[in-house]
Every structure is written in structure tokens, then in C-alpha cells.
Amino acid sequence: MKKSEKKVIKINWGQIIKRISPYNVKKGILYLRHYGMKEFWVKLTERFQADDVDYKEWYENHRVLEKDLEEQKNVHFFKEPLISIIVPIYNTPITFLRQMIDSVQQQSYAKWELCIGNASPEKQEIRQVLEEYKSDKRIKEIAIPENKGIAENTNKAMTISEGEFIGLLDHDDLLAPNALYEVVKALNENNLAEVVYTDEDKVTADLEEHFRPHFKPDFNLDLLRSNNYICHFFVASRDLIKRVGGFRPEFNGAQDYDLILRCTEQAKQIVHIPKILYHWRVHKASTADNPASKMYAFDAGKRAIEEHLVRCRTKGTVQHTKDLGFYRVKYEVCGEPLVSIIIPNKDQSEALKKCLDSIREKTSYRNYEIIIVENNSEEPETFAFYKKIAGEKIKIVTWEGEFNYSAINNFGVRHARGDYLLLLNNDVEIINGDWLTEMLSHCQRKEVGIVGAKLYYPDNTIQHAGIIIGIGGIAGSVFVGLPRAFSGYLHKASIQLDLSAVTAACMLVKRSVFEQVGGLEEKLKVAFNDVDFCLRVREKGYLVVYDPYAELYHYESKTRGAEDTKEKIRRFQTEIEYMRSHWIGLLKKGDPYYNCNLSLTKWDYSLKNNQRS
Structure with a gap:
């Protein structure tokens, strides 16, 4: 987009005037002090945007400019690996x-x-096209007389490669012109990186429209076990691919998924580039457009996760979900x-009774105790209820x-006496009987510290x-x-994943x-204590699983009341x-389980409406 054509941001000034209050003014001043004028203005304009962001416009505003590409061509990195x-x-x-x-x-x-591994060497028109490009010595071809499937064909093509990475x-997809530059930049900034992946979108067969962007988080183990979210553009070191054994033909249809699982298991460092650098073409024969057309691929994905769990010495079963290509892992409780x-x-004895009744009547996992922490109740009914329920299973302190x-x-x-602690509000009601079994099955995993539930x-x-940090x-x-x-966005409300x-x-x-982390921070009496607690647990290297x-x-929060x-x-x-x-460091850098291209003023994974910097 030319400078003269830059889109004018429409701000709803009436909405701004309505929100002006001493509290919001003070909040704005503090934000300005922490982040500076540039970020303050971005925040203000995004918060009061009149319209949702159209991806087509967003893409045009963010695609790399010719002048930037020319500058990139003159950049010399300390490490300049050959990429095959x-x-x-x-x-x-x-x-x-x-x-x-x-x-x-x-x-x-x-x-x-x-x-290029050419499994159609008999096709004259393909041979002619490849001959046209032979003047570029960087383009190589190996003929594959008999089509062996994607996995073996890819392995064959790798035999003529010499790159360090x-x-x-895919044969019908496209790389953004700055894709390799951004990958090499990331490799220079992350010395131990053995895997690099980028964001991607889809493009129509005629290349007229880019749509359905996939803005990804940084490496997310449980999301990867739910779906091959890494997908494209995937770059890995040759040594790593060799170590894990390359592609396996028994996983054709999900060969990338299987390879990505094996590579991420062993990679020294995994780096995500939050930029759209790969364009996945959608046409009538494409799985991207018609998932049900290749059920064998989703079955292969299921088997890839199952073998991954075995390699990780984790007991669990894998199920398809109603959304093909997305999976549920059911872990065993030990x-x-x-x-x-x-x-x-x-x-609030009535609310508490409803909560306790739902636990007692619906919970299939039976080895639990309940500690009710009484705090300044005034109603006689409450104390009468305590006397009625106190016993072996329920303790009142x-x-x-x-x-x-x-x-x-x-x-x-x-x-409490338990090795596992469930923090629970008094104003919740259990829905499904295996809720506690489900949460415990995750929490027993050695890499997991905290598990959260879905609430309605x-x-x-x-x-x-x-919860996303920064929203x-x-x-x-x-x-x-x-x-x-x-x-939700790419089913994120309905699949298992790691979050900050x-x-x-219900935690x-x-x-x-x-x-180990010293419990909840008592300086945070009401708000953000759970967020702070989770972040401290994350600092210790544990996962927080949703x-x-x-x-x-x-x-x-019936008991606490409004902030009024x-x-x-x-x-x-x-x-x-x-x-x-x-x-402040995390708030400025952004939540690693979110994406810097997504809004912090909306909660549905909407695009952030910012202009090219």
C-alpha cells in the first residue's frame, strides 16, 4: 500500500467521551508511563476502533514492501546457512x-x-517447466520413476539436498518473498534453534484472495497434541531430521505431523516467527478446503500422536473430535x-449447597476431601448449614x-491433606461427572503444574x-x-492447550x-492472584493446561460483589x-501463548488493527 493510500483509522470519539472518567484518566496515565507514547496511542486507537478488521485489508497493509526486500538482500548475517x-x-x-x-x-x-523430487517424470509438460528453470543452479531435480507417496518422495528429494537446514x-503452495530472510534472522537470534516455524494463511487457487490466517502461539505441547498447529512453514536442522529418521511412509497423509512431533521432542530450541510467511493454496482437490475428503490423513494423525505419547512415556488414548484434524488425548490417572x-x-449457603451437592452427586472420582474456609459469615442459616455438612469428607475451618x-x-x-489441591469457588456447579478425573489426569503429568477448566x-x-496476558x-x-x-478461533475454546x-x-x-512457589500472593487480595500464581508456576518450568x-x-463471584x-x-x-x-517484561513482550498480531481489547482472537510500523 502506498503511503498516500494508507488507511485512515476511524475512531469512535463519542465512545471515548463516554468513557472519560477520573479512573480511566489515571489508568491511561499509568499505561503511558509504563509503555510510552507510541504504545499508548496504539492501545487507544485499537480500543476505540469503530469496525472489525478485515483480513484482506490487513494482509495488504502488512505484506512486505519491495523496498524492504531490497534492503534485506543487502543484509549480511553472522550465520548464513544454506537452506534446502x-x-x-x-x-x-x-x-x-x-x-x-x-x-x-x-x-x-x-x-x-x-x-524437487519429481514423481511424474513421464509428464512432458512438467519436464519442460523444470528444464526452463535449470539455468538457476540452485534448483535441483531428482526423478522418481514410481510414485511412492509423499513421505518417501520427500525423503528421496532430500537425498540431493546439501543445506544445513x-x-x-508443498508443490502447490507459496512462500512469502521474505520467508527465508526471517528464518535466517531467527536462527541468528537464537543460537540453539533446531526448529523454526511461521504463521500462515490460505490463498485461492487464482491467488486473488488471502484469507483464514493462522496466527500461532509459541511452542505449545498440548495444542500440538490436539492439532498440527505448526504445519507450515516448517524448517528444521538437517542433523535433527536425520536424528529422528526423516519421513515415515506409514504416516502418509499426516507425514508432516509425525515428523513435527518427532522433531519437537528432540529439538534443543523451537522458535516461532509471528509473521504470515507461507500461503497454503486452496482448490477443489485440497485437504485444506475439504477435510472429509481424506479421512485416512486424520487417522494417520491420530496414530502419529499415539506413537508420540509412547515415545514420551506418557499413557493416554487419542480420539478424533467432531472437527476433523483435531484430537482429544485422554490421559490415565495413576x-x-x-x-x-x-x-x-x-x-450464600444456598449457592454453597448447590456446589457441594453437584460435587457429591456427579463426581466419579471419589478420593477427595473438601475444606470450606469460612470468612466472616453473618447469616445464622450459614452456620446451621455448616453443622449439618461437617464430617469425615467435609472440614470447616x-x-x-x-x-x-x-x-x-x-x-x-x-x-489440607491431599497431594493435589483444587481451588474452587463456592458459586460453581459441576456439569460432567469425570471433571475431576480429567483434570487430575493432566495434573499428574510431570511437566504440568496447573490445570484449568471450562466454565459457563x-x-x-x-x-x-x-486467560491471555495483556487482554x-x-x-x-x-x-x-x-x-x-x-x-472458538481454530477451535481453541474446545481443545486442550497450554496457556499462561x-x-x-476451578484450578x-x-x-x-x-x-514451591509459596502459594498465592497475599498482596493481591482480590484480582489477578490466579494470574500471578500461574505465571510464577510457569517461571519454574511447569505447564498450565486448559x-x-x-x-x-x-x-x-456472588460472594464478593461488584467493584463499585x-x-x-x-x-x-x-x-x-x-x-x-x-x-512488565511479559506485558511488553506479549503472551507467548497468544500472538502479537491479535487484539488485546477483544477476547475472540480478533485481528489487531495496527498500521505498518
Whole structure:
């Protein structure tokens, strides 16, 4: 887009005027102090955008400019590895073949070779096209007399490659002209990188329209076990691919998925580039456009995950979901460890009764205890209810201080006997009987510290499907208010994945991990204590898993009430400042389980409406 054609950002000034208040002014000043004028203006314009972002416009505004490509051609890196682009071809349409080759030749990084495994050597028109490009010595071809399938054809093409790194390109797809430049830049910035992957989009067969962008997180183990989200553009070191044994023909249809799983298991470092650098062409014969056309591919993906679990010495079974290409892993629970369910409570005996009844009547996992932490109840009915329910399974302990969610839960933990601690609000209701089994099966995994559930409002809209750092300023839940059946951006509301944080309204944590990080931060009395806790657990190297198969209703903080007094607003501002002060690096860099191209003012994975910097 030319400078003179730059899109004018439409701001809803009426909306801004409505939101001007002393509190918002103070909040804006603090944001400006932390992030500077440029980020403040970006935040302001994004927050008050009048319209949603159209990807077609976004793509045109963000695609690399010719002047940038020219500058990239003159950049000299400390490490300039030869990158071998491997492409198996078979009955490839001539137009697609030319466009694929052209996209490689147009790379601003010149140290590449294109290794084509031609499984259609008898096709004269394909031979003619390849002959036309032979003047470029970087383009190589090996004839494959008999089509052996993608896996073996790709392995054959790799035999003529010499690059230190291998990049995988399908015969009808395209690389963005700066793709290899960005990969080599990433390799120079990350010395141990053995795997690099990028964001991607889809493009129509005639190349007229780019659509359905896939903005990916940094490496996400549980998301990868749910779906081959890495997919394209995938680059790995030759040594790593050799170590894991290359492509395996028994996984044809999901050969990339199988290879990616094996490579990520052993890679020293995995780097994600959050830029659209690969264009996946969609046409009538493409799996990208018609998933049901290749069921064998999804079955191969299922087997790839199953073998991955075996290699990782993790017991679990893999199931297809209703969305083909997306999977559910059911892990085994080892033994019957005691789970301590800790529920803070102030009055609201009816809500508490509903919560306890649902646990008792619906929970299939039986080895649990319940610790109710009484905090300043006033209603006689509440104490009468306590006397009625107290017993072997339920213990009532009293916290006599002011309301402090962190301190109350830390106090409850000191009275708990279990090796696993479930922090649970008193205003939730269990939906599915295997909810605790499901959460425990994840939490027992050695790499996992915390597991969160999927919560709904009573009207069957989503209340919690994970938390993203930066949304709303500090952190916020995604997909809030969307229908229960809504599966979210690339089904992220409905599949297992790792996140930076989940809500403590229903959070399972290893006791050893809880104690390792010192429990919840008691300076955070009400807000963000769960987010801060999750981030500290992440700092210790543990995963925080969101599991949508543990489902509960959440009646949304009935006990605590609204943030509607000067004192509460002041306290909330203090908690915001605590989070900014302690996590400013992460807030500036961005949530690694999100993507810098996505909005922080919306919660549905909408595009961020920013202009080219």
C-alpha cells in the first residue's frame, strides 16, 4: 500500500467521551508511563476502533514492501546457512508449479536450494517447466520413476539436498518473498534453534484472495497434541531430521505431523516467527478446503500422536473430535491420590449447597476431601448449614481476617491433606461427572503444574476458556459471552492447550508446586492472584493446561460483589500496578501463548488493527 493510500483509522470519539472518567484518566496515565507514547496511542486507537478488521485489508497493509526486500538482500548475517527447500511433486498443475518455483526464486535471502523430487517424470509438460528453470543452479531435480507417496518422495528429494537446514514446501503452495530472510534472522537470534516455524494463511487457487490466517502461539505441547498447529512453514536442522529418521511412509497423509512431533521432542530450541510467511493454496482437490475428503490423513494423525505419547512415556488414548484434524488425548490417572478441594465461603449457603451437592452427586472420582474456609459469615442459616455438612469428607475451618482471596486459600491449604489441591469457588456447579478425573489426569503429568477448566454462565455462554496476558490491560479470559457450542478461533475454546494462566474459580495444582512457589500472593487480595500464581508456576518450568473437557457452571463471584466503591476501585488499581511492576517484561513482550498480531481489547482472537510500523 502506498503511503498516500494508507488507511485512515476511524475512531469512535463519542465512545471515548463516554468513557472519560477520573479512573480511566489515571489508568491511561499509568499505561503511558509504563509503555510510552507510541504504545499508548496504539492501545487507544485499537480500543476505540469503530469496525472489525478485515483480513484482506490487513494482509495488504502488512505484506512486505519491495523496498524492504531490497534492503534485506543487502543484509549480511553472522550465520548464513544454506537452506534446502524440499518439494515432492506429482501431477502438479503447471501454473501451480511455476508459481511455487517463482516464490522461491523471489526470496530476499539468496542462499537456498530448491530440491524437487519429481514423481511424474513421464509428464512432458512438467519436464519442460523444470528444464526452463535449470539455468538457476540452485534448483535441483531428482526423478522418481514410481510414485511412492509423499513421505518417501520427500525423503528421496532430500537425498540431493546439501543445506544445513531443511524447509518443507508443498508443490502447490507459496512462500512469502521474505520467508527465508526471517528464518535466517531467527536462527541468528537464537543460537540453539533446531526448529523454526511461521504463521500462515490460505490463498485461492487464482491467488486473488488471502484469507483464514493462522496466527500461532509459541511452542505449545498440548495444542500440538490436539492439532498440527505448526504445519507450515516448517524448517528444521538437517542433523535433527536425520536424528529422528526423516519421513515415515506409514504416516502418509499426516507425514508432516509425525515428523513435527518427532522433531519437537528432540529439538534443543523451537522458535516461532509471528509473521504470515507461507500461503497454503486452496482448490477443489485440497485437504485444506475439504477435510472429509481424506479421512485416512486424520487417522494417520491420530496414530502419529499415539506413537508420540509412547515415545514420551506418557499413557493416554487419542480420539478424533467432531472437527476433523483435531484430537482429544485422554490421559490415565495413576493410583487414587487424595485431592483436597478448597472452597472459600461467606454466607450464600444456598449457592454453597448447590456446589457441594453437584460435587457429591456427579463426581466419579471419589478420593477427595473438601475444606470450606469460612470468612466472616453473618447469616445464622450459614452456620446451621455448616453443622449439618461437617464430617469425615467435609472440614470447616475459619479465617477471621478481612476478605483476601489469596490468604484464605493459603490458609485452607495448610489444613489440607491431599497431594493435589483444587481451588474452587463456592458459586460453581459441576456439569460432567469425570471433571475431576480429567483434570487430575493432566495434573499428574510431570511437566504440568496447573490445570484449568471450562466454565459457563447459567445461560450456557462461555465465562472462562483460558486467560491471555495483556487482554484488557493486564489479563483477561477469552471467548467470554460466546455460546457454549462455539468452538472458538481454530477451535481453541474446545481443545486442550497450554496457556499462561487459567482462573482459580476451578484450578487444580500439585501441592509440591503450590509450595514451591509459596502459594498465592497475599498482596493481591482480590484480582489477578490466579494470574500471578500461574505465571510464577510457569517461571519454574511447569505447564498450565486448559482442559475444556472439565465443565462447570459459574455464577460469577456472588460472594464478593461488584467493584463499585472508591475503596474497591483504589484496591483494584493497586493490584493492576502490582501486576505491571512484577510482569512488565511479559506485558511488553506479549503472551507467548497468544500472538502479537491479535487484539488485546477483544477476547475472540480478533485481528489487531495496527498500521505498518
